[in-house]
Amino acid sequence: MNVDPRQLNSLALAYIGDAVYELFVRNHLIQLGQVKPQQLHNEAVKYVSGTSQSTIIHEWIDQKRLTAEEEAVVRRGRNAKSHSIPKNVSISAYRYATAFEALMGYHYLMDNKERLHELMNEAINDTNELNN
Incomplete structure (x- = not known):
């Protein structure tokens, strides 16, 4: 089945964007040498939380990076x-996190590998800056 991502439901x-970004983050953490499951989980949450994703997409919008x-x-x-x-995030943050994940899913399904990796790397770097 060939699905046109431009016509696909945003959810x-x-x-798919959630899964793609989660895998990217996990790979990133493994490449850094983190291998203990609890440590991996705790670090991954910094990147994949709704609050973090919401903050990143707001930054990208504000800085006209899209x-x-x-x-x-x-x-x-x-x-x-x-x-x-989810109960642990505001409705607004959840909606923007969904927007972040939809963007990742869109590029993945459009096979825009270069732009997808560029955005995911930016998200990692921006999250690191926010957490330091």
């Missing part, structure tokens, strides 16, 4: 209606 984009096409994907992701919002 489906976020679903293309018009990416901004449209982010808007769609932010406005997607989800019925299950």
Whole structure:
């Protein structure tokens, strides 16, 4: 089945984007030499939390680091209606985290590998700056 990511539901984009970014973060942490499961989990949460992803996407929007096409994907992701919002994050942060994940999923499914890796690396670097 060939799915056009431009026509796909934003929550489906976020679903795949969440998995892609989580795998990227886990690989990043392994490459840093972290191998203890609890340590890996604790470090990964810094990158994949809704609050962190929301902060990163806000920064990218504010700094005009996204293309018009990416901004449209982010808007769609932010406005997607989800019925299950975690208790540990605000509704606003959750919606922007969903937008972040939708953007990752969009680039993954569009096979925009270079831009996807660029954004994921930026997200890692931006998160590191925020946590230092």
